[in-house]
Ligand code: AMP
């Protein structure tokens with residue numbers, strides 16, 4: 001029997017019973033549990049096979065809830081929350097002591113956001129606790145943007161995926177921390193830098209392993225298909241050089257045709273970065289099922305969401 005369902009009251013019941021439910025958000029599906037239940041939070045790590053030192057994002061129903069879980073809110077954090085919530089920005093702030101160490105990997109900060117999905121906002125409104133929810137995929141694998149992706153990963157491990165359709169943004173939230181009150185981007189994501197800078201001014205990006213070692217979204221290999229994947233700005237040459245292999249192509253809008261190409265996905269014929277982001281992970285899931293020797297991905301323009309997509313594709317190519 002399928003675990004996919006739209007029954008919110010069943011999701012409420014399971015979560016109240018310290019069980020996990022996969023939930024839809026505007027970014028990707030999350031594997032959710034009560035942040036105050038040690039049993040539920042441990043089950044999140046075990047189900048994902050995620051190392052315990054990797055902290056989880058806490059999902060709250062609205063901006064007013066922030067005071068319950070964080071100690072202090074820098075002025076620019078308030079500006080960002082007001083500008084973008086509900087929406088795909090996660091703020092890393094000094095935590096209150098009620099937040100369990102298991103959620104934060106022992107850190108004194110907690111990552112928090114208000115997700116922008118009607119079903120999940122409705123669900124959060126019906127619960128007495130926030131939800132810890134990392135992406136609903138096994139550690140390091142491609143993030144799920146459809147209920148079916150979660151089902152194929154976890155049908156034997158969880159009881160329910162709350163079906164909210166395909167995720168609109170399609171890549172994870174942008175993560176922002178604070179150093180001396182100034183915002184720093186720790187992970188590129190669904191909210192483009194340009195939109196953030198319009199609110200808080202020029203912002204530094206520190207998303208490399210060397211400066212942010214214990215953040216899973218920053219691990220060199222992440223978001224990865226099982227099939228070997230390369231990223232290039234020169235599609236034609238890359239296809240030419242690999243003609244002996246069974247090739248799959250992931251392009252932005254290029255309509256390159258070549259007999260050597262076995263399977264091809266164009267992310268946005270009209271060159272729309274939002275469309276490309278929303279289709280990215282589903283495209284990788286599909287390519288990974290074609291029994292290919294090699295996926296050749298085209299580098300996107302390096303601005304707006306193009307930067308975030310290139311970040312994910314780069315990590316997908318690392319072995
Ligand atoms: P995921 O939910 O799988 O998209 O991953 C959660 C992301 O939030 C990871 O990149 C975490 O490292 C990051 N994160 C969560 N809590 C913290 C924290 N306290 N400090 C820094 N990064 C965090």
Ligand code: MG
Nearest residue numbers: 134135143216
């Ligand atoms: Mg993840």
